[in-house]
Amino acid sequence: MIHVILTILKILGIIVLSLLLLILGILLLVLIVPVRYHVSGHFYKEQKDILVKADGSWLLKFILYRIIYHGQIEENDLKVLGIKVYPKDKSGEKAGGRKKKPEKKDKKKDKNKSKEKDKDRDKEKDKTGTEAEYDNVTGFADDKTSDSEASNEEVSDAVHQGEQHSVADHSEDNNSDAAGFNENNTATGETSGKQPESADGVQPESTGTVQPESADGNRAESEDAKKESIFTKIKKVFENLKNKLASIKQKLIDIKKKVTDVRGFIKDKNNIAAVKKVLLSVKKILLHIKPQKLKAEGILGFEDPSLTGEVFGVLGMLYPVYGNNIKISSDFTKDIIEVDFDVKGRIRLIYLVFIAVKLLLNRTIRGWIFKKDPDDKKTEKNDKKSEGKKSGKKSEGKKSDNKQ
DSSP: OOHHHHHHHHHHHHHHHHHHHHHHHHHHHHSSOEEEEEEEEEEETTEEEEEEEEEEETTTTTTEEEEEEEEEEEEEEETTTEEEEOOOOSSSSSSSSOOOOOOOOOOOHOOOOOOOHHHHHHHHHHHHHHHHHHHHHHHHHHHHHHHHHHHHHHHHHHHHHHHHHHHHHHHHHHHHHHHHHHHHHHHHHHOOOOOOOOTTSSOOOOOOOOOOOHHHHHHHHHHHHHHHHHHHHHHHHHHHHHHHHHHHHHHHHHHHHHHHHHHHHHHHHHHHOOOHHHHHHHHHHHHHOSSSSEEEEEEOOOSSSSHHHHHHHHHHTTHHHHGEEEEEESSSSOOOEEEHHHHHHHHOHHHHHHHHHHHHSSSSHHHHHHHHTHHHHHHHHHHHHHHHHHHHHEEEEEEEEHOO
16 A cells, blocks of 8 residues: 555656756756847838848747838738747638638529529519500600690699789788878877777887886996906916916925935945946847847948048948948948848847846845835844944943942
8 A cells, every 4th residue: 555655656756857847948948049030131212112021039940930021011920830820810821821721612502593683684674664665655645634734834823923913912002001000100199198008908018218227236236247257367367376386386396306316326336336237237238139140231322422421430430340241332422322231149048137137136226126225224223223222221321220
């Protein structure tokens, strides 16, 4: 029984160790095996031709990323073991690049559909033929009815015109009678000085103007409302000015605090040493990432010859950096840019991890990252020590008092 348990434990231990070794091997591969990059292309200004090809691969193209730009992005793929992972094809292609087989269509269904379409067409032709025959038969009857309708319309128009003339004459007579009646009423109203009563004996309401007392009251109320609105507007203006001044004051206080913080940061020796360390590590990273192979050939010129001379002066100062890898000739007669380039390099992740660990071991840099002051612990320890000393002195003073 014990032998069986031991064999099971032995097998489990072997499995666990093999998994750990597998994980360790994958980590070492990721850290040690470099990521290689290759960028090539050309730029022709006159032809407006720009071509850029960029590849990034790892572990003998186990993972490959490629992008091609030629006026627009023509290719943007991520492949693992030659299988496209990103972007996934929306068309009838699988991730591996194989096309799906087209579905076979049933020939019988197609034939039945074509027969049904032919039948529908024949039915439509029959309908159109019957409609044409009916139109030919009824054409003569339509002509007769149209003539009778025209004569009836002429008679109705004449009758209508006569009615209009009679109505107009009658309306003129009514208007003249109404004018005479109104003149009589106005004359009687002026002589009597009273308003006319209606047929029921009820006197209509007066349509005169508003009394002067109510008008003065309304004017006074409107003037008071105007004064109140003016005062409220002035009050709002002053409140807005007050708020703006308060916000400006707060901004100035914040700027002052930032300036004092920057000054304290610069004056601190630990911060200066940490900044120097960061700059040195950045320089090392750039030297590690820089391309191992660099080639560029072409012609360069601008409209202004003086600008061309200044550019080539700068390139001449950088000659110790690139050496014979860049060969560009100058043209002082015209504006031209024709350049072909090819760049290759590699990046090892283990080197980047090593530099990052070195930076994190620094206390000040760690405080920047985690937003903690590096001297907080020191100040706490000093405070505790000072408190302990004070308490010790107090206890010694008490003891001396008791002895006395």
